[in-house]
Amino acid sequence: MNLTVKNIVRFVLFFVLQVLVLNQIEIGTGAQIMIYPLFIFLLPVELNVIFLMAIGFALGICIDAMSNTYGLHASSLLTMAYLRPAIFRIFAPRDGYDALLETNLYTMGSKWFVKTFGILLLVHHFWFFMLEMFKLNEVLYVFQKTGLSALISFLISVFLQFLFLRKPKRNEA
Amino acid sequence: MRNFLAFIRRFRVLLLFVLLQGLALSMYFTFLTFPRSQYMTTASYISGHAFEFTNNITQYLHLKKNNTALQKENVRLRSKLPQNLLQLDREYITINDTLHRIQYEYLPARVINSTHSKRNNYFTIDIGSSQRVERGMGVISSKGVIGVIQNVSENFAVVRTCLTEKVRIAAMIESTGEHGFIDWKGENSKYGTLSGISNDSKIKKWDAVVTRGSAGMFPQGIPIGKIVSSIIIEGKPLWDITLLFAENFRTVQRVYVVKNQLSREQAQLEAHHQSTNTQ
The missing domain is CATH 2.40.10.340 (Rod shape-determining protein MreC, domain 1)
Structure with a gap:
C-alpha cells in the first residue's frame, strides 16, 4: 500500500480508537490510556520534523475537539513530535536507520523500542498531566498519574503492534 | 533583512514549535476560563x-x-400526589392555586x-x-x-x-444553614469538598449538604452529598469539609x-x- 494512504488510514483509526473507545475507559486512580503517540512514533524516520509537528498538532486538535480538553492533547503531542528526531538521533543504531523500514518493535528490536518510545511516551504523558493539573503542590499526584498511565499506554501500544504489524521476513544467507 | 531571513531559516523548527505550542496553550487556558464558542467542544x-x-x-x-x-x-414523587393524601379538613378546597x-x-x-x-x-x-x-x-x-x-x-x-476545579456551586449544610461552595480536589470521583464554612460552628458527620439556591441555578434543598469528615485548615478559621456525593457520576445517564x-x-x-x- 502507498505510504501516504497507509498513514492517513492509520491517522483515522488511531483517532477513532482513542476517542470512541479508550477515552470511555476509566481505570480509576486518575490513569488514562493514550495510544495516539504511537502514530507519531511510527511515521517514517526521514520525515521532516516540521511535517511531524504539523501532523501531531492536527491529530491532537482532533482529539481535543472530541474530549473537551481545548488544546491539551495538541500541546503534548506537539512536544513529543518536536523531541522525536533528537531521541532517535541519540539512540540511532550503529549504521543509521534503514529508510525503507518502519521504526516499529519488530524492525528495530525490543530494546531500542522500549528506550525510545518509553522516553517519548513519558514526556508526552508528563506534559499532559502537568498542564492538566497545573499546580506545583500536586506534583506527586502528577507523577503517580504519569507513571501509571504511561505504563498502561505502553503495554497497549506494544499489544497493538503484536496484533496488527507483521514480522518482516528475513532472508538470511 | 537577509540576516533576519537566515535567522528564521536557522531556527524554523523551534519557531514553529513555539508558535504552535503558544496556540495550543492559549486555547487551553482561555477556553478553561471563558468558554466562548462550541466549535472545539463535544457540543459541536x-x-x-x-x-x-x-x-x-x-x-x-x-x-x-x-x-x-x-x-x-x-415512588417518592407519587407519594406527594394529592390523590394519595388523606384530606383532613373538608371545608376548604382550593382549585385554582394563586399563592404558588x-x-x-x-x-x-x-x-x-x-x-x-x-x-x-x-x-x-x-x-x-x-x-x-x-x-x-x-x-x-x-x-x-x-x-x-x-x-x-x-x-x-x-x-x-x-x-x-472551581465549579463553585453555592451549597449549605441543611441542618444549620451554614453556607459555602462546592469544590473538587481531583482525586476521587466519589468525594468533593465544601469550603468557606467557619470553624466556630460544629459539624456533624452524615449531615446533608444541599444547594443554597442563591444564584438561581438550582432550587433550594437539592441534595449534593453528605459530610464524611472535617479538618481545620491551618492558619485559617475555616473547616475543610469532605463530602460524599449523592450521585454516582460514573453511571448517571x-x-x-x-x-x-x-x-x-x-x-x-x-x-x-x-x-x-x-x-
Whole structure:
C-alpha cells in the first residue's frame, strides 16, 4: 500500500480508537490510556520534523475537539513530535536507520523500542498531566498519574503492534 | 533583512514549535476560563452526533441501575400526589392555586458522553438551544446535583460537572444553614469538598449538604452529598469539609436541566443593586 494512504488510514483509526473507545475507559486512580503517540512514533524516520509537528498538532486538535480538553492533547503531542528526531538521533543504531523500514518493535528490536518510545511516551504523558493539573503542590499526584498511565499506554501500544504489524521476513544467507 | 531571513531559516523548527505550542496553550487556558464558542467542544455538530451514535450502543450497560433509580424517584414523587393524601379538613378546597407559581421547570436530557477521571470532567447532553437550554443553567439528576451548563450548541450542551476545579456551586449544610461552595480536589470521583464554612460552628458527620439556591441555578434543598469528615485548615478559621456525593457520576445517564423562570429578574435586580452601590 502507498505510504501516504497507509498513514492517513492509520491517522483515522488511531483517532477513532482513542476517542470512541479508550477515552470511555476509566481505570480509576486518575490513569488514562493514550495510544495516539504511537502514530507519531511510527511515521517514517526521514520525515521532516516540521511535517511531524504539523501532523501531531492536527491529530491532537482532533482529539481535543472530541474530549473537551481545548488544546491539551495538541500541546503534548506537539512536544513529543518536536523531541522525536533528537531521541532517535541519540539512540540511532550503529549504521543509521534503514529508510525503507518502519521504526516499529519488530524492525528495530525490543530494546531500542522500549528506550525510545518509553522516553517519548513519558514526556508526552508528563506534559499532559502537568498542564492538566497545573499546580506545583500536586506534583506527586502528577507523577503517580504519569507513571501509571504511561505504563498502561505502553503495554497497549506494544499489544497493538503484536496484533496488527507483521514480522518482516528475513532472508538470511 | 537577509540576516533576519537566515535567522528564521536557522531556527524554523523551534519557531514553529513555539508558535504552535503558544496556540495550543492559549486555547487551553482561555477556553478553561471563558468558554466562548462550541466549535472545539463535544457540543459541536460532528462530535455531538458521533457521541450520540456511540451512546445509543453503550447506554444499555447501566440501564438496570438507572431504571431502579428512576423508579425510586417516581415512588417518592407519587407519594406527594394529592390523590394519595388523606384530606383532613373538608371545608376548604382550593382549585385554582394563586399563592404558588411555578418558578423552576425541568427539561429531561440524556448524557451521551462523560468523563470522570480527568482533572476537569464534562458531560455532553443531548439537548441544546433549540430546547431552550442556556449557559449557566443548573443540571440535576434524580439523586442530586450534577453541575452547570457551560457550552450550548443547537442540539447539544456541555455540562461542567461537580468534578471540576472551581465549579463553585453555592451549597449549605441543611441542618444549620451554614453556607459555602462546592469544590473538587481531583482525586476521587466519589468525594468533593465544601469550603468557606467557619470553624466556630460544629459539624456533624452524615449531615446533608444541599444547594443554597442563591444564584438561581438550582432550587433550594437539592441534595449534593453528605459530610464524611472535617479538618481545620491551618492558619485559617475555616473547616475543610469532605463530602460524599449523592450521585454516582460514573453511571448517571438521565439528567434534568433546571430552568429558572425568574433568573432574569434576579440577575437584573442584583446587577442594578451592584451598579447603584458602586456609584
